[in-house]
Amino acid sequence: MTIINGSDIKGWDPAVTNSTYPGGPMxxxxxxxxxxxxxxxxxxxxxxxxxxxxxxxAVTWVLKLREGVTFTDGTPYDAEAVKMxxxxxxxxxxxxxxxxxxxxxxxxMEVVDPLTLKITLPGPNxxxxxxxxxxxxxxxxxxxxxAAATPADLKPVGAGAFTLDSWDQGIGMTLxxxxxxxxxxxxxxxxxxxxxxxxxxxxxxxVVQGGATMMAGYPYQxxxxxxxxxxxxxxxxxxxxYRGYFNFEHGIFQDPRAREALxxxxxxxxxxxxxxxxxxxxxxxxxxxxxxxxxxxDYAVPGYDPERAQELIDALAEDGKPFEVEIVTYPNSDMKRxxxxxxxxxxxxxxxxxxxxxxxxxxxxxxxxxxxxxDFCVDGGALxxxxxxxxxxxxxxxxxxxxxxxxxxxxxxxxxxxATRTVDEDEIRESYVGVQKLFAEDLPFYLFGVDNxxxxxxxxxxxxxxxxxxxxxxxxxFKCDGPCAE
Numbered sequence: 001m002t003i004i005n006g007s008d009i010k011g012w013d014p015a016v017t018n019s020t021y022p023g024g025p026m027x028x029x030x031x032x033x034x035x036x037x038x039x040x041x042x043x044x045x046x047x048x049x050x051x052x053x054x055x056x057x058a059v060t061w062v063l064k065l066r067e068g069v070t071f072t073d074g075t076p077y078d079a080e081a082v083k084m085x086x087x088x089x090x091x092x093x094x095x096x097x098x099x100x101x102x103x104x105x106x107x108x109m110e111v112v113d114p115l116t117l118k119i120t121l122p123g124p125n126x127x128x129x130x131x132x133x134x135x136x137x138x139x140x141x142x143x144x145x146x147a148a149a150t151p152a153d154l155k156p157v158g159a160g161a162f163t164l165d166s167w168d169q170g171i172g173m174t175l176x177x178x179x180x181x182x183x184x185x186x187x188x189x190x191x192x193x194x195x196x197x198x199x200x201x202x203x204x205x206x207v208v209q210g211g212a213t214m215m216a217g218y219p220y221q222x223x224x225x226x227x228x229x230x231x232x233x234x235x236x237x238x239x240x241x242y243r244g245y246f247n248f249e250h251g252i253f254q255d256p257r258a259r260e261a262l263x264x265x266x267x268x269x270x271x272x273x274x275x276x277x278x279x280x281x282x283x284x285x286x287x288x289x290x291x292x293x294x295x296x297x298d299y300a301v302p303g304y305d306p307e308r309a310q311e312l313i314d315a316l317a318e319d320g321k322p323f324e325v326e327i328v329t330y331p332n333s334d335m336k337r338x339x340x341x342x343x344x345x346x347x348x349x350x351x352x353x354x355x356x357x358x359x360x361x362x363x364x365x366x367x368x369x370x371x372x373x374x375d376f377c378v379d380g381g382a383l384x385x386x387x388x389x390x391x392x393x394x395x396x397x398x399x400x401x402x403x404x405x406x407x408x409x410x411x412x413x414x415x416x417x418x419a420t421r422t423v424d425e426d427e428i429r430e431s432y433v434g435v436q437k438l439f440a441e442d443l444p445f446y447l448f449g450v451d452n453x454x455x456x457x458x459x460x461x462x463x464x465x466x467x468x469x470x471x472x473x474x475x476x477x478f479k480c481d482g483p484c485a486e
Contacts, residue, residue, distance in 0.1 A: 002193040002195055003193070003213060004023070004196075004203045004206060004207065006023050006024075006198055007024070007025065008169055008171075011151060012032070012154045012156040013151045014085065014140040015085070015088065015097070015098075015099075015138075016096060017029065017096075017097050017136070017138065022471055022472060024471075026468075028173065029138050030138070031161060031162045031175055031474050032158040032162060032175070033049075033140060033158035034048055034138075034161060034475075036050045036053075037052070045129040046467075049065075049077065049139065049160070050065050055126075057423070058125055058422065058423050060118065060119070061120075061121065061129070062112075062117075062118055063082065064115060065077065065078060065079060065114075065115040066115075069159055069182045070159060070180065071157055072141075072157055072178060072180065073157050075141045077139065078114040079111040079115065079116055081139060082117050086102055086136060087106055087109070089136055090102030090104075096136070102135075102136060105119060105121050123421070125421070126420050126421065126422060126423050126428070127420050133468060138158070139159075140156070141159075143157070159181075159182065160178065160181070160475075161177070161187040161474055162176060162177060162474065163175060163178050165191075171195075175192045177189060181475065183475060188463065189477055192474060195211075195212055200221055204221065204225050204456060207231065207457065210458065213458050214455050214457035214458065214461060216236070216453055216455055218382075218454060230459055231456065231457070232458075233454045234455045234464055235452050236453045236455065238469065239382075239450060240381070240382025240450065241450055242275075242381075242451065243383065243445050244376055244377065245374075245379075245404040245446070247405065248405050248407050248408070249372050251375045252324065252325065253375060256442070256443065257316055258312070258321070260308075260443060263301055263302040264304065264308045265309035266304065266448075267304040271449070274340075275338040275449070281451075283448065285297070286299060286300055287392065287439055288385075288432065292388075294388060294428075294432040295436075299437045302443075313350070313352050323353070325355070326356075326374055327339045327357070327377075327378065328368060328374035328378075329356070329357075329358060330358060330359060330361040331360075334380060335378065342354060343355070368404045377404060383402070384468075384470070393420070395444075396416060396439070404445075407442070409444075411438060412444075416435065419432055459484065460481070460482060462480050463476035463477040
């Protein structure tokens with residue numbers, strides 16, 4: 001089986017992780033190391049390489065490992081190995097993506113026995129297991145880690161479903177079945193290839209022509225290709241949100257009236273139609289969707305109201321704040337349609353104007369989040385929101401890694417913290433109702449659409465089991481002799 005990814009991994013360090021979406025670098029690390037625990041499509045934590053990670057009070061957490069699991073070099077996959085990996089991730093000078101977070105609790109680890117690791121946190125954290133699944137899910141052989149003089153010298157040795165056979169950086173890699181994988185009848189595949197193709201249309205044509213098994217994307221990108229002979233599209237049932245960022249540090253959107261004006265000025269359903277070239281989208285009312293247990297219909301962001309938009313634009317102008325918006329995005333055909341539609345609509349209002357600045361996709365975060373060189377910044381792709389955390393705090397918390405707007409509210413921070421410091425579901429829901437109320441008042445970012453990712457794939461592909469942000473559990477994948485039955 002061959003999976004197409006849009007970009008290659010930069011190295012094999014299990015602590016350097018990011019992007020839990022399908023087609024990202026963690027897809028490959030998972031195949032080698034396996035998630036120690038993972039988040040299912042309903043936002044619930046499940047055992048992976050470990051049996052479980054649980055707590056009764058959100059302070060003391062117990063990791064139970066599976067008996068008899070070994071790394072492919074014969075080293076036991078035990079509590080000492082997990083502790084060594086997490087100590088390394090939290091050490092001073094570590095390159096781990098979550099170094100500071102791990103360092104905050106690493107001293108609280110205690111090996112109880114070979115299959116049990118107890119972690120005592122400095123304070124309650126009800127989402128600790130979800131954070132582990134996203135931030136430090138991969139455990140490598142301690143012998144491998146100790147043998148490498150530098151991170152660049154790391155050669156992947158895990159206990160996951162596959163082992164590395166060859167890697168041509170920037171082109172692709174070949175993995176082969178781990179015969180000693182803990183779940184004995186799996187993986188079903190003998191060989192798993194990853195092919196790197198950055199351009200979307202090239203990825204699509206490769207699948208349609210039979211040069212690869214699958215790619216991740218959206219139906220609006222696939223078009224009629226999803227109906228080609230031997231091809232099908234399968235939904236990844238994980239809700240995602242489309243968002244744009246307001247600059248809270250300088251410019252027009254520091255004024256809450258301007259943020260309300262943008263919501264009122266543009267019909268978000270039509271904006272999504274311009275973006276995706278597909279009709280039928282319905283703009284979300286707030287962060288949580290109707291399928292969430294935290295959803296409330298009591299608080300909603302402003303809807304399309306052009307008269308109200310013009311009133312707000314006029315009021316801003318009277319206060320010496322002309323509604324002039326620099327839209328920053330990257331040069332992609334989808335993003336270009338989105339930005340040009342916004343520009344066209346804004347320019348149609350009296351006293352309002354919009355310009356578009358394009359920067360390289362790799363530079364968008366630096367331009368927007370670090371330099372704050374924008375009024376309105378829009379990133380592509382639907383951000384996973386199949387549960388509250390960990391993304392809601394990243395988006396709305398002061399200093400959150402996804403909070404490109406630099407929105408900061410003590411009240412919002414308190415609500416988000418309260419939701420993670422209890423295991424009482426009623427108390428958690430009460431906090432998130434408060435979050436939705438404040439979201440509708442403050443408008444911390446521009447929520448313009450919701451969507452689910454899909455896989456465009458050959459119809460003889462079976463065993464599609466998604467986790468985290470949509471990453472496949474590759475041990476379940478298999479090939480059928482013909483089209484697979486649902």
